[in-house]
Amino acid sequence: MTFSPDLEARFARLLESYPPGRRRSALIPMLMYAQDEVGAVTGEVVEEVARRCGVTPLQVDEVVSYYSMLHRQPQGKYHVQVCTNISCLLRGGDKLYEQASRKLGIGHKETTADGRFSLEEVECIGACSWAPAIQVNYDFHHDMTPEKLDKLLASLEKIQ
Amino acid sequence: MPYNDPSPLEVRILTRRFGLPDSASLDTYLAHDGFQGFERALKLKPEEIIEEVKLSHLRGRGGAGFPAGLKWSFVPRSSPKPKYIVANADESEPGTCKDRLLMEYDPHQLLEGMLIAALAVDAHAGYIYIRGEYRYLIEILDRAIEEARARGYLGRNILGSGFDFEVYTHTGAGAYECGEESALLESLEGKRGVPRIRPPFPAVAGAFGCPTVLNNVETFCAVPYILREGGAAFAALGTPKNGGTRLFCLSGHVNRPGVYELPMGFNLLRMIHEVGGGVWKGKKLKAVIPGGSSCPVLKAGECDLPMDYDSLARAGSMLGSGGVVVMDEDTCMVKVALRIMRFYAHESCGWCIPCREGTMWLRKLLQRFHDGGGTRADIGLIGDVAKSMLGRTFCPLGDAAAMPTISFVEKFREEFEAHLDGRPCPCERAGEAVAV
Numbered sequence: 001m002t003f004s005p006d007l008e009a010r011f012a013r014l015l016e017s018y019p020p021g022r023r024r025s026a027l028i029p030m031l032m033y034a035q036d037e038v039g040a041v042t043g044e045v046v047e048e049v050a051r052r053c054g055v056t057p058l059q060v061d062e063v064v065s066y067y068s069m070l071h072r073q074p075q076g077k078y079h080v081q082v083c084t085n086i087s088c089l090l091r092g093g094d095k096l097y098e099q100a101s102r103k104l105g106i107g108h109k110e111t112t113a114d115g116r117f118s119l120e121e122v123e124c125i126g127a128c129s130w131a132p133a134i135q136v137n138y139d140f141h142h143d144m145t146p147e148k149l150d151k152l153l154a155s156l157e158k159i160q
Numbered sequence: 161m162p163y164n165d166p167s168p169l170e171v172r173i174l175t176r177r178f179g180l181p182d183s184a185s186l187d188t189y190l191a192h193d194g195f196q197g198f199e200r201a202l203k204l205k206p207e208e209i210i211e212e213v214k215l216s217h218l219r220g221r222g223g224a225g226f227p228a229g230l231k232w233s234f235v236p237r238s239s240p241k242p243k244y245i246v247a248n249a250d251e252s253e254p255g256t257c258k259d260r261l262l263m264e265y266d267p268h269q270l271l272e273g274m275l276i277a278a279l280a281v282d283a284h285a286g287y288i289y290i291r292g293e294y295r296y297l298i299e300i301l302d303r304a305i306e307e308a309r310a311r312g313y314l315g316r317n318i319l320g321s322g323f324d325f326e327v328y329t330h331t332g333a334g335a336y337e338c339g340e341e342s343a344l345l346e347s348l349e350g351k352r353g354v355p356r357i358r359p360p361f362p363a364v365a366g367a368f369g370c371p372t373v374l375n376n377v378e379t380f381c382a383v384p385y386i387l388r389e390g391g392a393a394f395a396a397l398g399t400p401k402n403g404g405t406r407l408f409c410l411s412g413h414v415n416r417p418g419v420y421e422l423p424m425g426f427n428l429l430r431m432i433h434e435v436g437g438g439v440w441k442g443k444k445l446k447a448v449i450p451g452g453s454s455c456p457v458l459k460a461g462e463c464d465l466p467m468d469y470d471s472l473a474r475a476g477s478m479l480g481s482g483g484v485v486v487m488d489e490d491t492c493m494v495k496v497a498l499r500i501m502r503f504y505a506h507e508s509c510g511w512c513i514p515c516r517e518g519t520m521w522l523r524k525l526l527q528r529f530h531d532g533g534g535t536r537a538d539i540g541l542i543g544d545v546a547k548s549m550l551g552r553t554f555c556p557l558g559d560a561a562a563m564p565t566i567s568f569v570e571k572f573r574e575e576f577e578a579h580l581d582g583r584p585c586p587c588e589r590a591g592e593a594v595a596v
């Protein structure tokens with residue numbers, strides 16, 4: 001399996017970051033970066049990353065099942081993550097989650113039929129002082145309101 | 161502060177470069193005292209560096225408040241094994257959002273802090289373990305590392321001193337438990353984030369089985385100032401045995417939530433009213449979680465106290481990670497306790513039974529309660545289950561789940577009683593006037 005030249009360069013740097021004989025340390029970063037490019041941790045990705053890190057595919061599977069950001073199925077083009085943990089809850093994060101679910105017509109960890117959106121109710125994302133907060137893919141959206149959420153979803157809808 | 165307006169009451173030591181043009185660049189850092197702490201450290205013996213940190217009364221900003229200098233002194237400098245520096249940038253304790261700013265707006269300060277620690281314990285490699293959601297920070301930090309290397313502040317023979325030190329970023333992939341130091345080290349080695357038995361502590365057997373200094377990002381970020389201005393100057397900013405300033409993450413029902421750098425010992429009520437502009441909508445204060453979701457809750461009447469480790473411990477809570485969550489009079493405490501337990505049940509790594517089962521049963525009990533199906537006996541049961549977890553779990557996640565729960569049922573028992581007899585949440589039925 002081959003990745004883009006940029007990702008290959010990143011993997012090469014990654015493997016040099018750890019002490020000799022510690023290739024396995026690159027496992028989780030490699031899975032994260034590969035997932036970003038491929039869209040999911042597919043069987044092929046597991047095999048490839050296992051080979052590069054010198055572990056068995058089973059050892060990779062064990063890791064994939066532990067971490068909440070690693071997923072086997074592709075998510076929507078826009079993965080909408082609404083925080084409903086305490087600081088966000090106190091400022092309406094749960095209502096925003098319901099609103100997003102209604103607008104998109106999907107529930108927790110579901111993807112729209114056209115593959116554009118997926119939704120997840122997430123734990124604290126480190127934006128508590130600017131709550132309620134949402135992450136779309138890796139982008140943060142602070143101080144959200146129902147109006148801002150509507151606008152955000154509409155603008156994502158429009159992007160080709 | 162970049163995401164919220166600063167407060168005139170702040171004492172800006174760690175955040176003083178925030179808001180400067182291009183504050184993340186090495187040029188800005190150097191123009192504002194950057195790497196002067198390291199240059200001073202170069203003139204000291206390793207024991208003298210550690211002594212300076214001890215004098216500063218800098219205590220770990222990750223949650224437990226362990227004295228940083230003392231922790232560094234446990235590293236066996238003469239060990240033939242390589243030593244490592246690890247910065248904990250997992251920042252996942254609900255209510256906490258400060259390390260993110262330190263890395264975004266002043267990455268070189270973190271690098272210098274790690275470099276000084278490396279000099280003190282003779283380490284030549286360091287890792288910044290960053291939660292997966294903070295991907296954009298990896299780009300910022302990698303750029304800072306590259307820039308520092310290109311100008312001789314990292315890499316081989318730093319500033320001609322003969323000392324070598326490399327720093328690498330390492331992404332997590334979504335797991336609160338990986339903020340716990342030993343689970344973090346497992347994750348750094350490419351495994352599931354399951355905690356290790358201790359002792360040995362990381363100072364003796366940490367990353368790759370080698371002696372390791374593991375500190376929170378904010379802890380490292382305080383070190384350049386301490387070496388530049390002296391430990392005594394840092395200590396003098398705070399209260400006895402609680403040196404310096406810290407970044408408080410004010411959130412919840414206040415008019416001006418935000419991250420504010422305040423001296424240790426700053427009064428909590430003043431923080432809410434003068435820094436945070438008071439409770440929103442003209443409402444009364446009901447309760448405060450003073451240091452992230454793991455800390456026992458304080459009732460409004462308990463909040464007139466200095467925010468330092470020892471004062472909070474005396475009040476039966478903790479200073480924790482700096483996440484100050486403010487709740488107004490309409491907040492349903494059963495709902496808050498439930499939301500917190502849903503978090504811990506989701507994040508328990510499942511390795512040890514008291515934590516895995518305890519958090520799950522507490523979540524179920526609290527959910528039933530909130531839905532109106534609780535019984536009077538359940539109130540006692542919630543407290544009993546939580547107490548039976550205390551001190552019996554492999555890592556402190558079990559305690560972190562149990563402690564706030566115990567405080568919610570003990571301090572707000574009348575609210576639990578109000579949910580009895582098959583009634584749904586009385587706060588929610590009150591309709592529009594209710595925040596939660």
Ligand SMILES: Cc1cc2nc3c(=O)[nH]c(=O)nc-3n(C[C@H](O)[C@H](O)[C@H](O)COP(=O)(O)O)c2cc1C
Pocket residue numbers: 219220221222223224225226248249250251252253336337338339340341342374375376377379555556557560
């Ligand atoms: C469940 C759990 C989660 C933790 N999460 C974090 C975290 O996200 N960031 C952090 O710095 N420390 C966290 N800690 C504390 C670390 O285990 C460790 O004590 C700390 O990073 C040491 O640094 P310090 O002495 O500078 O605070 C956590 C602890 C536990 C038990």
Ligand code: FES
Pocket residue numbers: 083084085086087088089123124125126127128131133254255256
């Ligand atoms: S609680 Fe929502 S970002 Fe922290």
